[in-house]
Amino acid sequence: MNQEKFLIERALDGDIKCFENIVNLYQHRLYCFIFKMTLSKEDTDDLVQETFIKVFINLYKYNFKWKFSSWIYKIAVNTIKNYWKKRKRISSNEVYNSIPSELYCDFKNNPENKYQTKENYIEILKIINQLHYKYKVVVVLRYLNDLSIKDIATIIGVSPETVRTRIHRARERICIEFKKDLKEDII
Amino acid sequence: MKKCSYTIEDISNYIENSMSDEKNADMENHLKECSICKRNYSALKLTDHFLCKEIKNNKNYYNDVSNYINGSRYMNSLKYKISSKLYRTVPKVNVFASVAVPLLLIGLVLFFLKSNNFINKNNYISIREVDKIQATQPPTDNQKQNYTTTAPVKKDLKKRNIKKLKSYITITDKNITLENISKKLFEIYLDRFKETDIEPERIKDYKIEYVDITKNEGSKFEFYVTYSILPETDNYILAGNGVRGKNGWIVEMGCFVVVSKNNNTYSIENIGTSPYY
Numbered sequence: 001m002n003q004e005k006f007l008i009e010r011a012l013d014g015d016i017k018c019f020e021n022i023v024n025l026y027q028h029r030l031y032c033f034i035f036k037m038t039l040s041k042e043d044t045d046d047l048v049q050e051t052f053i054k055v056f057i058n059l060y061k062y063n064f065k066w067k068f069s070s071w072i073y074k075i076a077v078n079t080i081k082n083y084w085k086k087r088k089r090i091s092s093n094e095v096y097n098s099i100p101s102e103l104y105c106d107f108k109n110n111p112e113n114k115y116q117t118k119e120n121y122i123e124i125l126k127i128i129n130q131l132h133y134k135y136k137v138v139v140v141l142r143y144l145n146d147l148s149i150k151d152i153a154t155i156i157g158v159s160p161e162t163v164r165t166r167i168h169r170a171r172e173r174i175c176i177e178f179k180k181d182l183k184e185d186i187i
Numbered sequence: 188m189k190k191c192s193y194t195i196e197d198i199s200n201y202i203e204n205s206m207s208d209e210k211n212a213d214m215e216n217h218l219k220e221c222s223i224c225k226r227n228y229s230a231l232k233l234t235d236h237f238l239c240k241e242i243k244n245n246k247n248y249y250n251d252v253s254n255y256i257n258g259s260r261y262m263n264s265l266k267y268k269i270s271s272k273l274y275r276t277v278p279k280v281n282v283f284a285s286v287a288v289p290l291l292l293i294g295l296v297l298f299f300l301k302s303n304n305f306i307n308k309n310n311y312i313s314i315r316e317v318d319k320i321q322a323t324q325p326p327t328d329n330q331k332q333n334y335t336t337t338a339p340v341k342k343d344l345k346k347r348n349i350k351k352l353k354s355y356i357t358i359t360d361k362n363i364t365l366e367n368i369s370k371k372l373f374e375i376y377l378d379r380f381k382e383t384d385i386e387p388e389r390i391k392d393y394k395i396e397y398v399d400i401t402k403n404e405g406s407k408f409e410f411y412v413t414y415s416i417l418p419e420t421d422n423y424i425l426a427g428n429g430v431r432g433k434n435g436w437i438v439e440m441g442c443f444v445v446v447s448k449n450n451n452t453y454s455i456e457n458i459g460t461s462p463y464y
Contacts, residue, residue: 174230
């Protein structure tokens with residue numbers, strides 16, 4: 001946190017190298033978050049870039065009272081929201097082609113579980129892709145290591161209780177849709 | 188088939204390893220038997236797998252971003268230094284503003300309403316306001332006779348029940364007799380019936396024939412008045428006394444009127460066909 005504060009102060013003094021360090025510090029985390037939201041590499045590249053431009057332009061508005069990561073994710077969330085207003089999300093058919101290979105790797109570890117197959121995994125990604133924005137954003141943020149429920153609540157602008165409810169509903173929705181897709185297997 | 192007692196929340200807790208060892212073991216056994224829970228478990232496990240998985244990306248975004256930003260934006264810029272300090276104090280200002288702004292708005296609304304007489308609910312005050320307006324206008328014939336009349340304007344009559352409005356006058360000449368004051372008060376009272384919107388009460392003309400002071404007790408007095416009226420239509424409702432005479436006139440009408448005196452202001456308190464007190 002002290003390192004972040006130092007970098008922000010220096011960047012505000014005009015040291016552009018410090019802003020480059022901020023970008024390096026957050027680009028991987030932002031990429032992960034935005035990719036899981038969009039499931040499109042092209043969209044993710046554009047959105048990460050747009051988010052960092054906004055971060056630089058609005059850096060003087062940042063208040064040290066808040067966590068810098070929360071502030072930066074808030075900008076990313078708003079950027080994604082605006083982006084989806086202008087463009088449609090990728091279709092379910094495109095999901096298969098857009099997934100990086102490293103996401104498929106360890107299915108061999110669970111050969112005994114007939115449901116944990118690559119096909120079912122693709123189904124889950126399709127379901128997540130079709131989730132309502134308000135459920136999707138909380139569930140994706142929930143799995144980011146550096147954010148608590150309280151942080152997510154601050155980012156989304158709702159109460160922590162609402163965040164918990166939305167996470168629960170998102171999980172419920174995923175399970176219901178997954179069952180629907182495997183209807184023929186239900187005994 | 189036995190109904191399953193485990194919820195999606197339980198399965199989530201199992202995946203997150205936030206259950207006790209005993210419950211974990213129960214769940215593990217249950218998952219071997221219950222195909223529905225097993226599917227839910229698979230759905231959540233696959234979701235967990237996707238969302239927790241790190242995605243490698245070797246791209247350096249700064250190279251792209253630097254093409255779109257002005258690197259010297261914050262260099263020696265006093266404007267952004269001051270703005271930055273202001274934004275850091277915003278939360279403190281917000282607490283103050285969240286109390287001050289609503290109070291200020293309420294104050295403004297009240298001031299606006301008051302200045303437009305929206306709070307003026309009392310008829311008596313409204314008539315006084317009309318009185319003030321009339322006082323600023325050029326002297327009328329009545330004022331030349333040392334009378335200051337307080338007849339309400341037509342728009343006021345439309346808004347209120349005519350009978351609820353009290354007639355009153357302010358006398359500046361001490362030599363005027365009670366009979367003349369009574370006559371003038373009653374003229375003001377009858378004038379209203381010329382302007383009323385209620386057709387069966389509207390009159391075209393009237394004549395006051397005789398005024399007699401029946402009681403005088405300092406702050407109050409009573410007089411009896413006889414008069415005739417010319418109704419505007421044949422639908423006129425004749426109540427109390429009075430006889431239909433020639434040319435549409437109703438003659439031999441009479442009533443007792445109670446007048447109260449406050450400084451130089453005389454106002455009608457009650458009108459009836461028999462003595463009030």
